[in-house]
Amino acid sequence: MDTANTAIDWDREHILHPLYRVGENNGVVIDEGRGAVLRDRNGKEYLDFRAQLACVNLGYGRREIVDAIAEQMNKLPYTTIFHGFSNSTVIECAQRLAGMTPAGLAHFVFTSGGSETIESAFKIARSYWHFKGKAKYKIISLYDSYHGMTLGALAATGMGNGNAWSGAGPLPGGFIHIPSYDCYHCAFGKAFPGCDIQCARFLGATIAKEGPDSVAAFIAEPLLGVSGMIPPPPEYWPLVRKICSEHKVLLIADEVMTGFGRTGKPFAVEHWGITPDILAMAKGITSAYLPFGAAAFNDEIFNGLKGNVMLGLTYSGHPACAAAALKTMEIYVKEGVAENAARVGRHMLDRLNGEFNGLPCVDNVGGIGLMLGMNIVRSKTARTPFPPAVTAEVEKRAMENGLLVRCMNAATTPGSRVALTPPLTITLAEADRALDILKPILAGLKAA
Numbered sequence: 001m002d003t004a005n006t007a008i009d010w011d012r013e014h015i016l017h018p019l020y021r022v023g024e025n026n027g028v029v030i031d032e033g034r035g036a037v038l039r040d041r042n043g044k045e046y047l048d049f050r051a052q053l054a055c056v057n058l059g060y061g062r063r064e065i066v067d068a069i070a071e072q073m074n075k076l077p078y079t080t081i082f083h084g085f086s087n088s089t090v091i092e093c094a095q096r097l098a099g100m101t102p103a104g105l106a107h108f109v110f111t112s113g114g115s116e117t118i119e120s121a122f123k124i125a126r127s128y129w130h131f132k133g134k135a136k137y138k139i140i141s142l143y144d145s146y147h148g149m150t151l152g153a154l155a156a157t158g159m160g161n162g163n164a165w166s167g168a169g170p171l172p173g174g175f176i177h178i179p180s181y182d183c184y185h186c187a188f189g190k191a192f193p194g195c196d197i198q199c200a201r202f203l204g205a206t207i208a209k210e211g212p213d214s215v216a217a218f219i220a221e222p223l224l225g226v227s228g229m230i231p232p233p234p235e236y237w238p239l240v241r242k243i244c245s246e247h248k249v250l251l252i253a254d255e256v257m258t259g260f261g262r263t264g265k266p267f268a269v270e271h272w273g274i275t276p277d278i279l280a281m282a283k284g285i286t287s288a289y290l291p292f293g294a295a296a297f298n299d300e301i302f303n304g305l306k307g308n309v310m311l312g313l314t315y316s317g318h319p320a321c322a323a324a325a326l327k328t329m330e331i332y333v334k335e336g337v338a339e340n341a342a343r344v345g346r347h348m349l350d351r352l353n354g355e356f357n358g359l360p361c362v363d364n365v366g367g368i369g370l371m372l373g374m375n376i377v378r379s380k381t382a383r384t385p386f387p388p389a390v391t392a393e394v395e396k397r398a399m400e401n402g403l404l405v406r407c408m409n410a411a412t413t414p415g416s417r418v419a420l421t422p423p424l425t426i427t428l429a430e431a432d433r434a435l436d437i438l439k440p441i442l443a444g445l446k447a448a
């Protein structure tokens, strides 16, 4: 009996693969990893320029993290922080986190991942206003945004509604979407820099229209992640910070993907010198070695919540996850991981701008640090995206050549976009190898 085929057939019938057609898989079974390289069950190797879901920031096989987890597991595998209990590892983890988050964000709620963190951020924001005696509950977010798959996070998510998650409604109420900062598909039909940053100003107009007394928070990703690694214009975040402060609306930065060095700084908001009121983290907090997340928030919110009883999760402050996060954060600092992301990212962006943007079907190269992307289009003048079948073919051909990249489909995002989000520890040589594999594949795309 061919056990490999039997297993993959069984998988198809019994395991649902997120963001994939139910009842199907892509036939690839990954069983090992070392550095930036993954190996499948047939021994084929892939340079992982996805870092899976842009989360394995330190690459595979980091013994120090595994040892830290094992040590904690042997000492105390689990204890709750419900009902006032704590554990030493979560305290140490929070202290280290406070030394890394932007100044002023030193109060934490711990979770098991991104979506739970976003749900917690919404609850914190709404509860803060509630305990102040205000009925501010509305959450404004962006079309093209991704905030997770649980129902509140999904309600805030703007991209792909009606596609991948159709049938999940009705979603919770009180969520409002406004156009994003994707200049390539500007909803206002304008072009940067002559646009006067309409996308940011529209936030102010929306808060005014809804009534500032009803709006609790605005949430956005510092760069659009799942929509294709799309950075905002430089003025966007400072303007948004100002608008939120003026209208007494809390600003939530969803740094689930951008946090922990992905953009070449510990947190992406640092590129624009702004501090949100709440900052959501997950993924890179443990380099994905264990599921963990945290929402950090400021003194004002903490003082507003003080003395009240908040909700939580069984695994809030899980000591083994906290141990993984502690060790991961130690490595980020010790090895200058964010600095490496900035250096290698700059090199890749130079090559992408110089060699790739000139290809007939590649346009709008961009990104920050190791969060890079480019549109692949049938026509640069009409900006016509390729259909999902073509983006799937790009992914497949890259895989055949030993490279994992992620393509964002035209069906779920404004355009077809190829994303590059490798582990932050990659070398210049690995970056060049990946681009050398990708370039002929993209050069082979046919313009209309």
Ligand SMILES: Cc1ncc(COP(=O)(O)O)c(C=O)c1O
Pocket (backbone or CB within 6 Å): 053, 113, 114, 115, 116, 118, 146, 147, 148, 149, 221, 225, 226, 254, 255, 256, 257, 282, 283
């Ligand atoms: C910006 C952002 N927020 C939230 C999430 C949801 O995180 P999780 O899948 O851990 O629930 C993601 C996941 O990709 C994300 O990119």
